[in-house]
Amino acid sequence: MKALRTVLAIVAVAAAATAGYWYLNRPALVSIVAPTRGDVAEIVYASGVIEPRTWAKVTALVRERIVWVCNCEGETVAQGDQLARLDDTEAQAALGELKARHRLAAAERDRIALLVDRKVANLNELDRAESQVSQLEALIAGQEARLANYVLAAPSDGVVLRQDAEVGEIGEPGVVLFWVGRPSPLIAVAEVNEEDIPRVEIGQRALLRSDAFPGKELSAEVQSITPKGDPVTKTYRVRLSLPADTPxxxxxxxxxxxxxxxxxxxxxxxxxxxxxxxxFVLEGEIARRRPVETGIRGTADVEILSGIDQSAKIVSPYPENLEDGASARVLEDGATAQAEGG
Incomplete structure (x- = not known):
């Protein structure tokens, strides 16, 4: 009985050793693909915004309350047409004070000039009076020029593309209140990373995708590249012209x-x-690692220039743990599997 147990133990150990050897040396299960023929493109990706080719922003130069707006969004305007007015009450009052002081100074100058003619006053007094009048005239001219800042006017002929001004609001300097420009032609303004910009040239074709038109490819063409990039964002501005019928x-x-x-x-x-x-190329039941020369790399496919031909059976995905020359066999159901063993 003891001898029987010994034999059974030996048999069990041998079976386990055989199973372990088979497990360690079993063929890896892989899926394969065949190379295909097709067109592939080298692409530079960027994000862009659609803008008119000719347009300008209108902002207040002084901080004051808005007292009138044209409410002309979407309407055609000519250069110089008023778009909004700011409260200029204080500025007008300051101008009135300067003019009153000017009248007094001019009257005093005239009085001194009369005295000089009568040999009662000297020329130095007249010079001082003339200087004061000239100073006030300069202050008046400056105040009248500043009053022009209280009127927001169209910078050019075009259409009011957008209005963000309402009566009663405060016009803050630097805050855009109106966009004025020509609604066509349109361009796309894209920010291209500095590592990609050396490959971008004027005249290259571009394809645009927008969430507003899902599944629709829209064409454009590189029109210009800004000579100076942004050192903070590390991008260069690229302008692309759009066809007249772009949606x-x-x-x-x-x-x-x-x-x-x-x-x-x-x-x-x-x-x-x-x-x-x-x-990895599958040759019979042996997987061979083959170096290849690659060309254009797309998001889904890679161009192969040399190293394999179209009849090769390529292991896909690339087996991370498979050694060159290891045995492998194809999954019968064609499902994707990571290579085992190695």
Whole structure:
């Protein structure tokens, strides 16, 4: 009986060893894909805003209460047309005081001039009186110029694209109260990262996507690139011209995809199958790691320039733990699986 138990134990150990050997050396389960042919594009991505090509912002230069607005949003205006007026009561009062002082100073000057003619006063007194009159005249001119700041006028011919001013509100300097410009043509203004800007050139085609038009690709063309970038955001401003029939509207946001170059009928692999410019090729039941030369890298696919042909069976996704030359077999149901073993 004891001998039987010993035999059974030996058999169990041998079976466990065999099972362990098989487990450690079993073929890895992988899924494969075949390279395909298609077009792939090198893209620079940016975010953009739709603006008129010609427009200007109108803001108050002095802090005062708004007493009148044109309520002309969407209407055509000519350069110089009044858009709003600020309360100039105090400024007018200051101008009135200066004019009163000027009248007194001018009367005093005339009186001294008469005395000089009669040899009663000297020329120094007349010079001082003339100087005071000139100073007041300069103050009056300056105050009259400042009064012009209490009127907000259209900076050019165009349409009032937006009005953010209401009677009773305070016009703060620097706060935009009106946008005036021509509603067409439109441009997209995009901010491109500084590491991408060397690849962007005038005339390149771009595709725009907007949440307002889901699933619709809208065309544009690079029109200009700002010579100086923003050192804080590390971006450069790129302006793109839009076709006359674009459905985009002023103020809309858009994702901008600038097409740098396009490769036609390229050999393509899923991005998941390529790692560090290498792929795993299944040859029979052996997985071989092959270096490849890559070209354009898209979000989903990678262009393969050399290293494999279209008949290759490529392991996808790239097996992190599989060694070169390890045994592998394809999942029968075609489901994606990470490579095992190695």
């Amino acid at each position: 985009l509207r002023i103020g809309m946001s858009a994702d901008v995809n600038i097409v740098i170059r396009v490769s036609r009928e390229a050999l393509l692999l899923p991005s998941l199958a390529v790692r560090d410019d290498a792929v």
